[in-house]
Amino acid sequence: MEDCIFCRIVARVTQASIVYSDEKALAFMDIQPVNTGHVLVIPTHHASRLAELDEETGAQMFRVAMWVAESLSLSRVKCEGVNLHLADGEAAGQEVMHVHLHIIPRFTGDGFGIRFGHHNRLKPDKKELDKVALDIRKSMS
Numbered sequence: 001m002e003d004c005i006f007c008r009i010v011a012r013v014t015q016a017s018i019v020y021s022d023e024k025a026l027a028f029m030d031i032q033p034v035n036t037g038h039v040l041v042i043p044t045h046h047a048s049r050l051a052e053l054d055e056e057t058g059a060q061m062f063r064v065a066m067w068v069a070e071s072l073s074l075s076r077v078k079c080e081g082v083n084l085h086l087a088d089g090e091a092a093g094q095e096v097m098h099v100h101l102h103i104i105p106r107f108t109g110d111g112f113g114i115r116f117g118h119h120n121r122l123k124p125d126k127k128e129l130d131k132v133a134l135d136i137r138k139s140m141s
Contacts, residue, residue, distance in 0.1 A: 006098035010044050019068060024060040027068055030102065034112050037077035037105040039068050048097045050088045061101055068103045079105035083112075 008014035017029040087094040
């Protein structure tokens with residue numbers, strides 16, 4: 001996909017600071033980092049949504065994310081913990097329509113966080129949770 005910035009990075013047409021690369025996944029530095037050391041992991045073949053990935057590619061992306069997270073903690077990057085974030089679809093905040101997993105190094109006082117709305121403080125009862133779980137199970141293939 002020549003109009004996809006991440007596909008151009010995979011093809012080495014657009015430059016990136018690469019952390020790791022194999023036949024299924026590529027990890028590189030985010031050019032708009034939340035914190036220093038913010039890395040993106042992408043599949044090497046274009047997929048707009050998570051559901052478009054084959055299971056092995058998705059698994060490899062998470063293996064790479066685990067390696068990067070561990071490496072961040074061993075590096076000189078300020079990193080007391082990490083957040084993994086994958087926005088799947090525009091409604092979830094996905095801006096580049098090529099699957100990408102953020103590995104964000106975190107430290108006390110970094111100012112980054114996830115905000116919850118007032119409705120997130122309400123806890124559904126167990127029957128409601130069971131009903132939704134059953135609906136999801138029925139949709140699994």
